[in-house]
Amino acid sequence: MAFFNVTRLGVQDPVKASLRDEKETQDIYDTKKKTLKVDVSTERKTAIKLDSSEIYKDKRRRHERSLLGPKEVYQTPMTTSQEYGWHDNNEKEPWMQSKRHVHVNSEMTKFVKSMALTNRDFSLY
Structure with missing residues (x-):
């Protein structure tokens, strides 16, 4: 009956269940805290998770x-x-x-070039 959300556990959210804990992600943010840039216009850190659609659209427009x-x-x-x-x-x-290992000219190409320089009438055909 979990397919119909009829359980005694309440509504299930599989996306939220697969997210990492905030404590684990907080450690990741702390290690990269020194490399974060501050956006001067809005004074936001550029490496935050996107909680609103406005922040998402702004970051998408700036290609961040x-x-x-x-x-x-x-x-x-x-x-x-x-x-x-x-x-x-x-x-x-x-x-x-x-x-x-790049071969710019093969042996045959070198031969044809040298023969063309020495003999005007030289032709392969």
């Missing part, structure tokens, strides 16, 4: 991003699409980078 990733806000992924790429890291792993 939150310093907290989804892993720091939620305990588990909310949807199945968040299971991939859920652990957001800005650092690249060493196995993700490939060594590149």
Whole structure:
């Protein structure tokens, strides 16, 4: 009967249940407190959670991003699409980078260029 919100526990809120505790997120805010910028026009910190739609619209207009990733806000992924790429890291792993050996000109290209410089009548065809 939980599907119809007919339980003795009251109304269930799955989004609120998956959020981290305020104490845990407060620790995250305290560690990054030194790097927060103050908005001069409204005197708000830029890395706060968005409690109102006006703050959300203002941040969206200014293209400001939150310093907290989804892993720091939620305990588990909310949807199945968040299971991939859920652990957001800005650092690249060493196995993700490939060594590149660039060959600007192949041997055949070098040969054709040198022959074209030395012999005007040279043609591959």
